[in-house]
Amino acid sequence: xSSQSKPIFxxxxxxxxxxxxxxxxxxxxxxxxxxxxxxxxxxxxxGESGSGKSTIARVLSxxxxxSSGDLVFKEAEISGYKGDQIKRYRQQVQMIxxxxxxxxNPVHTIYHHLARPLLIHKKVKSKKELPxxxxxxxxxxxxxxxxxxxxxxxxxxxxxxxxxxxxxxxxAIGADVILADEPTSALDVSIRLGVLNLMEKMxxxxxxxxxxxxxxxxxxxxxxxxxxxMYVGHMVEWGETEDIIKDPQHPxxxxxxxxVPDPLKRNQKEDKPAHVKNQDIPIWTGASVGCPFVGRCPxxxxxxxxxxxxxxxxxEKHFVRCFLHGDS
Amino acid sequence: xxxxxKQQAEILLDIRGxxxxxxxxxxxxxxxxQVSFTVNKGETVGLAGESGCxxxxxxxxxAKLHKPPALIAEGEVLYKGRDVLSFDDEELRRFRWKETSVxxxxxxxxxxxxxxxxxxxxxxxxxxxxxxxxxxxxxRARELLQIVGIHPDRLNQYPHQFSGGMRQRxxxxxxxxxxxxxxxxxxxxxxxxxxxxxxxxxxxSELKQQFGxxxxxxxxxxxxxxxxxxxxxxxxxxxxxxxxxxxxVLFNPKHPYTKGLVNSFxxxxxxxxxxxxxxxxxxxxxxxxxxxxxxxxxxxxxWLCKSTDPALITLNPQHKAxxxxxx
Amino acid sequence: xxxxLSFFKGNTPATVGTIIVLVxxxxxxxxxxxxxxxxxxxxxxxxxxxxxxxxxxxxxxxKDVLSQVIYAGRISLLVGFGAGLLATIIAVLVGITSAxxxxxxxxxxxxxxxxxxxxxxxxxxxxxxxxxxxxxxxxIALILGLFGWAGGARVLRAQALSIREKEFVTAAEVIGESxxxxxxxxxxxxxxxxxxxxxxxxxLGAVMGQAALEFIGLGDPTVISWGTMLQWAQxxxxxxxxxxxxxxxxxxxxxxxxxxxxxFNMGMDQVSNPQLKGSKNLKRWKKLxxxxxxxxxxxxxxxxxxxxKKSAQDGVMPV
Numbered sequence: 001x002s003s004q005s006k007p008i009f010x011x012x013x014x015x016x017x018x019x020x021x022x023x024x025x026x027x028x029x030x031x032x033x034x035x036x037x038x039x040x041x042x043x044x045x046x047g048e049s050g051s052g053k054s055t056i057a058r059v060l061s062x063x064x065x066x067s068s069g070d071l072v073f074k075e076a077e078i079s080g081y082k083g084d085q086i087k088r089y090r091q092q093v094q095m096i097x098x099x100x101x102x103x104x105n106p107v108h109t110i111y112h113h114l115a116r117p118l119l120i121h122k123k124v125k126s127k128k129e130l131p132x133x134x135x136x137x138x139x140x141x142x143x144x145x146x147x148x149x150x151x152x153x154x155x156x157x158x159x160x161x162x163x164x165x166x167x168x169x170x171x172a173i174g175a176d177v178i179l180a181d182e183p184t185s186a187l188d189v190s191i192r193l194g195v196l197n198l199m200e201k202m203x204x205x206x207x208x209x210x211x212x213x214x215x216x217x218x219x220x221x222x223x224x225x226x227x228x229x230m231y232v233g234h235m236v237e238w239g240e241t242e243d244i245i246k247d248p249q250h251p252x253x254x255x256x257x258x259x260v261p262d263p264l265k266r267n268q269k270e271d272k273p274a275h276v277k278n279q280d281i282p283i284w285t286g287a288s289v290g291c292p293f294v295g296r297c298p299x300x301x302x303x304x305x306x307x308x309x310x311x312x313x314x315x316e317k318h319f320v321r322c323f324l325h326g327d328s
Numbered sequence: 329x330x331x332x333x334k335q336q337a338e339i340l341l342d343i344r345g346x347x348x349x350x351x352x353x354x355x356x357x358x359x360x361x362q363v364s365f366t367v368n369k370g371e372t373v374g375l376a377g378e379s380g381c382x383x384x385x386x387x388x389x390x391a392k393l394h395k396p397p398a399l400i401a402e403g404e405v406l407y408k409g410r411d412v413l414s415f416d417d418e419e420l421r422r423f424r425w426k427e428t429s430v431x432x433x434x435x436x437x438x439x440x441x442x443x444x445x446x447x448x449x450x451x452x453x454x455x456x457x458x459x460x461x462x463x464x465x466x467x468r469a470r471e472l473l474q475i476v477g478i479h480p481d482r483l484n485q486y487p488h489q490f491s492g493g494m495r496q497r498x499x500x501x502x503x504x505x506x507x508x509x510x511x512x513x514x515x516x517x518x519x520x521x522x523x524x525x526x527x528x529x530x531x532x533s534e535l536k537q538q539f540g541x542x543x544x545x546x547x548x549x550x551x552x553x554x555x556x557x558x559x560x561x562x563x564x565x566x567x568x569x570x571x572x573x574x575x576x577v578l579f580n581p582k583h584p585y586t587k588g589l590v591n592s593f594x595x596x597x598x599x600x601x602x603x604x605x606x607x608x609x610x611x612x613x614x615x616x617x618x619x620x621x622x623x624x625x626x627x628x629x630x631w632l633c634k635s636t637d638p639a640l641i642t643l644n645p646q647h648k649a650x651x652x653x654x655x
Numbered sequence: 656x657x658x659x660l661s662f663f664k665g666n667t668p669a670t671v672g673t674i675i676v677l678v679x680x681x682x683x684x685x686x687x688x689x690x691x692x693x694x695x696x697x698x699x700x701x702x703x704x705x706x707x708x709x710x711x712x713x714x715x716x717x718k719d720v721l722s723q724v725i726y727a728g729r730i731s732l733l734v735g736f737g738a739g740l741l742a743t744i745i746a747v748l749v750g751i752t753s754a755x756x757x758x759x760x761x762x763x764x765x766x767x768x769x770x771x772x773x774x775x776x777x778x779x780x781x782x783x784x785x786x787x788x789x790x791x792x793x794x795i796a797l798i799l800g801l802f803g804w805a806g807g808a809r810v811l812r813a814q815a816l817s818i819r820e821k822e823f824v825t826a827a828e829v830i831g832e833s834x835x836x837x838x839x840x841x842x843x844x845x846x847x848x849x850x851x852x853x854x855x856x857x858x859l860g861a862v863m864g865q866a867a868l869e870f871i872g873l874g875d876p877t878v879i880s881w882g883t884m885l886q887w888a889q890x891x892x893x894x895x896x897x898x899x900x901x902x903x904x905x906x907x908x909x910x911x912x913x914x915x916x917x918x919f920n921m922g923m924d925q926v927s928n929p930q931l932k933g934s935k936n937l938k939r940w941k942k943l944x945x946x947x948x949x950x951x952x953x954x955x956x957x958x959x960x961x962x963x964k965k966s967a968q969d970g971v972m973p974v
Contacts, residue, residue: 048521048522048523049492049521158609158610160609161609188378188379188548188610189378189548189549189550189589189592189593189605190378190588190589190592190605190606191605191606192592192605193592193594193603193604193605194604194605194607197602197604197605215521215522216522217596218551218593218594218595218596219594221594221596221600222594222600222603242600245596245597255523256522256523257596258526259522259523259525259526260522260551260596261522261525261526261529261549261551261552261554261555262551262554262555262595262596262597263550263551263554263555263574263578263579264595264597264598265555280491281491
């Protein structure tokens with residue numbers, strides 16, 4: 001199900017460098033990343049550690065400045081924002097973090113956590129309206145009885161409940177875009193689906209655009225219509241999630257899919273895609289050349305270490321960056 | 329030997345009615361309640377459950393590694409017929425690592441950062457084989473690294489020079505050093521990326537084929553267990569709720585919790601459908617209910633469940649589940 | 656309130672320390688009603704040993720030691736707490752600003768802190784006080800406060816840095832909280848236990864520092880404090896002539912009060928590191944554990960005995 005509407009967020013050729021304290025070149029955490037977010041739709045950013053997926057969220061939420069590229073939200077470039085502009089931006093673009101135990105301040109009640117965003121962004125006309133609004137929010141995310149939950153402190157809630165409070169916060173602000181950075185990775189398995197289903201509800205009922213960062217392809221398939229696969233700061237393959245999973249084109253995507261445990265694989269002695277094992281994930285710098293998957297790729301050719309493959313269109317919405325599918 | 333004796337001869341680890349409590353103030357919290365199951369020779373058994381179910385507590389108790397405020401309240405852990413929990417210090421020392429080794433969660437962080445990998449492996453070897461000389465120790469260490477897929481030239485490097493996956497392999501090498509018959513692994517790959525996890529699990533399977541040891545794999549990842557285990561035991565709030573061959577647990581679970589857990593893993597392949605996980609919250613062990621511990625969250629509960637704790641019902645010799653609906 | 660009570664439960668150092676400090680505070684507050692005599696008036700002959708009439712004896716000039724030590728407590732406590740408060744406020748401001756602002760501000764503030772840390776504290780204070788002549792308690796409090804903040808600033812900065820990295824601070828930034836609110840409402844409450852500990856430590860240092868300054872004669876001799884009491888005892892050669900009570904009593908008062916503050920500080924440590932707590936719990940655990948082990952061994956011995964017995968009956972060797 002892809003959206004016919006206009007993108008709400010457009011990222012073009014985003015590059016993010018971090019200064020390298022141990023060497024001359026800076027570390028390039030993101031290289032030439034481009035994608036769009038549509039209202040009412042989720043895009044998954046899938047990758048392992050070092051892929052740069054969390055960095056995208058931090059750059060998009062203005063926590064880190066970009067190094068180069070275009071970040072266009074509602075047709076305005078966001079990197080020059082200051083003061084009030086940042087506040088208005090924050091009203092529309094929110095973040096959900098991975099660690100439910102760290103993202104709530106242990107000394108404040110749930111009431112405080114929900115009251116602050118309502119007050120900062122003037123969602124209520126007076127403090128008297130707060131209790132009703134807060135209880136309504138808690139009920140919407142399934143934390144009932146709402147009045148009791150509001151009085152509690154974070155340590156009295158389970159991981160899943162805390163994550164629901166974080167989602168309630170974004171609802172309180174009324175964000176149009178939510179950047180969810182591994183929102184369920186730290187939760188118990190049986191709780192994850194509840195949170196994912198809640199996010200799905202927000203997608204459908206409030207038309208929120210989601211960027212869903214995860215290392216788990218299976219939940220990406222469950223929740224996101226489109227997926228981008230990242231490796232060492234590069235987008236190597238992107239398109240509709242079903243296409244990518246059923247017909248992966250990039251050797252890294254194929255590797256990722258074969259690595260995911262699935263009980264259905266139990267009796268199939270399937271051919272595991274070969275890859276060069278035990279290689280450390282490289283660190284990309286501004287001076288690095290070639291395809292980042294060099295060194296682990298079983299189909300490596302000479303030109304792979306010489307230049308970055310161009311973007312090849314596999315089908316209407318399916319793209320890949322690999323010399324196996326097209327020349328630069 | 330009779331058929332029964334033959335069967336019994338194959339049992340390596342026999343856990344009988346093990347209960348572990350935590351002493352908190354004046355209260356004794358039951359973290360593990362009367363858990364019984366066996367691990368046979370050459371078998372891989374999975375122990376599945378979520379946080380707070382007691383599986384890690386169980387893992388520690390099996391090698392008598394539990395620390396205060398944990399107490400072993402009752403039960404036996406029979407290793408080749410003898411109760412580990414009543415071993416004295418010397419017997420424990422010989423048991424640990426030579427018969428059974430344990431790989432803990434984030435074991436890669438258990439490597440001493442200021443000692444080389446070589447020294448750490450040789451430490452373990454020389455502690456149990458004081459007769460080996462330095463040359464022999466180093467040779468064995470190199471052999472071990474090769475077995476787990478680390479280039480033996482890296483023998484003298486330090487843990488920080490290894491990536492997370494390699495450190496986990498190094499820990500695996502150390503755990504194999506004395507050729508144990510049983511390896512207990514508590515969430516061995518949770519902190520690792522999926523590709524590295526796959527490499528390590530494949531390696532483990534190869535090693536198992538080669539050396540024939542048994543594995544007790546403790547994890548929340550049912551999908552992973554589904555691929556490599558022979559049998560799976562499921563724990564909830566300290567109790568064993570179901571135990572059966574892996575295929576039964578995954579494709580034909582009988583206990584409502586197991587069903588819920590199996591349905592909490594979205595599939596990568598196959599049909600895409602809406603899943604719900606399990607509603608409700610984990611149990612508060614401070615005030616356990618009189619009846620079934622899962623009753624509060626169970627979609628299939630009946631009137632009996634609130635008042636009476638179900639017994640572990642044997643559906644067939646291989647498949648047991650703790651639920652009134654099966655009685 | 657519940658949090659407060661749970662702080663004391665099982666925490667012996669905190670409880671004892673707090674009681675001691677509270678006793679001193681109460682004595683100081685109610686001094687005019689408790690003291691039997693006017694602390695400034697000569698009420699008896701000099702150097703009377705402790706008796707029913709003068710419980711702690713009299714000084715060289717015939718003043719009641721008990722009344723003096725209680726009144727002196729007022730000044731010593733005031734200076735101690737006052738200087739402690741001043742030092743803590745500076746430490747909090749410097750530490751948190753340094754941690755939150757980072758960059759050049761952090762570098763500058765840390766440089767200043769390090770300078771103050773490196774300065775030899777007491778000699779510096781002595782020089783300053785000597786320069787200013789005989790200074791009253793207020794000036795002493797000021798000097799001690801202005802020199803006693805550096806250590807606390809370092810510690811508070813470290814904790815503020817670690818809190819700043821926590822996700823709830825990032826979350827607060829992302830929802831649009833102002834920087835001031837983040838520091839005061841989000842970060843500060845998480846540092847309360849450390850700040851209280853810093854205050855106790857600073858007050859402790861101030862009490863000792865004040866006593867030291869006055870003892871060597873830099874305090875105002877017309878003001879009765881524990882330090883000046885010690886100084887007079889020194890002047891009147893109290894110990895040499897055998898009037899030990901004039902010297903020992905203020906010394907014990909200082910030691911007890913300092914001890915109370917130290918115990919309280921130890922108690923605060925337990926809050927941040929609960930593993931230090933509850934040796935009582937450990938004893939209970941040990942007892943239970945030993946019982947269970949004994950039961951297990953007994954069962955094992957019994958089963959071994961029955962196997963041997965059975966084997967003997969069957970005429971078979973036991974396994």
